[in-house]
Amino acid sequence: MHTSDSLIHQLTAAKIDRQGTLLVHSSMKSLGEVDGGADTVLDALSEYMREGLLVLPTHTWSYINADRPKFYVETSPSCVGILPELFRAREGVIRSYHPTHSVAALGEDAAEFVAGAELCDTPCHRESPWGKLLDRQATIMLVGVDLRRNTFIHGIEEWVDIPGRITDSHEQLFVVLGDGTEIPVPSRRHYGLPWSEHFWKVEKILEREGAIRKVKFGDADTWICDTVQMTAILTEMLRENPDLFSDNEPLAGELIHLP
Numbered sequence: 716m717h718t719s720d721s722l723i724h725q726l727t728a729a730k731i732d733r734q735g736t737l738l739v740h741s742s743m744k745s746l747g748e749v750d751g752g753a754d755t756v757l758d759a760l761s762e763y764m765r766e767g768l769l770v771l772p773t774h775t776w777s778y779i780n781a782d783r784p785k786f787y788v789e790t791s792p793s794c795v796g797i798l799p800e801l802f803r804a805r806e807g808v809i810r811s812y813h814p815t816h817s818v819a820a821l822g823e824d825a826a827e828f829v830a831g832a833e834l835c836d837t838p839c840h841r842e843s844p845w846g847k848l849l850d851r852q853a854t855i856m857l858v859g860v861d862l863r864r865n866t867f868i869h870g871i872e873e874w875v876d877i878p879g880r881i882t883d884s885h886e887q888l889f890v891v892l893g894d895g896t897e898i899p900v901p902s903r904r905h906y907g908l909p910w911s912e913h914f915w916k917v918e919k920i921l922e923r924e925g926a927i928r929k930v931k932f933g934d935a936d937t938w939i940c941d942t943v944q945m946t947a948i949l950t951e952m953l954r955e956n957p958d959l960f961s962d963n964e965p966l967a968g969e970l971i972h973l974p
Contacts, residue, residue, distance in 0.1 A: 717749045717933045722759035729930040729939055733763060736828075736853035738770040738818070740866070741798045745859020746933030753797050756933070757805065761821060768822035768851070770844070771799040772866055776815040776904070781886040786814035789893045795864075811844055814888040814900050816866070818844045833890050837881055837903050839870035846870060853942045859935035862914040862921075869911065871946055872960070875953045882906050913960040917949065920966070924948055 731737060739760060749755050760769055777794040779786050788810050793799040803810050803819040810819045811829035816838040820828050828851075832843050839845040845867060848855070855867055862868065872880050885901035892898070921927045926944035930937050953959055 717747060717755075719751070719755050719759040719762070722749070722756065722933060723763050725930070725932050726759070726763045729932070729937075731763070731854055731856070731939065732767065733765075734767045736768040736770065736848065736851040737764055737856060738772070738848060738853055738867075739798070739856045739858060740772060740860050740864045741796055741856075742859035742935065743797045745935035747935070749933060753801055756798060757802055761805075764822070768820055768824060768828060770818050770820045770828070770848075770853075771802045773799045773803045773810055773817045773819045774815065774866075775817065776838070779814050779888060780904075781888075784814075784886065784888045785891050785897070786812075786817070786888065787891045788812060788817075812890045812898065812900075813838075813843065814890055814902055815904060816843075816845070820844070833898050833900050836885060836901055837873055838905060839866065839873050841870075841874050843870075846874070849942050849946055855938075855940040855942060856932070857938040857940065858932050859937065861938065862918055862927075863911050865911075865914060865940065867940070867942060867945070868914050868949065869905065871949045872910070872953065874946075875950055875957075877953055877957050879907050880905060880910065908961065910960045913963050916960070916963075916966050917952065920952075921945060921948060 743753050772795050773793040774795045775786055775791050802808060808819050808821045809825045809829050811817045812833035828847055829844055835843040857865060882903045885903055888900050888902045890898040890900055926948055927938050927940045930939055
């Protein structure tokens, strides 16, 4: 059975920067048996990153839309798992004001990190917390999930301006604060093919180039992703081939030429 101490030992062995920024995508089930369950996992992550910034996605894209346009910062549940849902309600955690792709952050500069998300009209705008991950040279952990759940890659697609990813028109969504204040947020959203289901195609290339590496966290196979290296590699690949994620066919390794 895993404990907070054993999980912290694994994080130490993975050489994650305690004073840096860490974003965690997760499958709680993949961790196996943990004494104390999900709260113990969050305790371990929070303790390990107490001198840095811990971030979890608290997305609501699955149900916030033009027909259901109000995102309640304090109460709208996350659609991406139990760890984000529990984390967003913890003491000291601050949630960003983006109606569909919010994040929750814990750390001394959490408020600065999440600030301004409501000014961004796309899911992963370069000025949003997703872009700030790159500015902060953050690490991303994919706990029991693979690149198909790595929202940051959507950000790279946005910043390269790959066509056909985001609607041209806006939906009128609203962020509702705890005191009832409503902030209108005209929002474009992802559309078209299930692009993220094709992100797995670049796994071997990113691993070969040192942008991602595999460790264990609990029982879970876990990818540790370097946002700077991942951005450099995928930006180059997408500029060369904007249709990179337009199908689910494996890449021919001999055709990949990276600087």
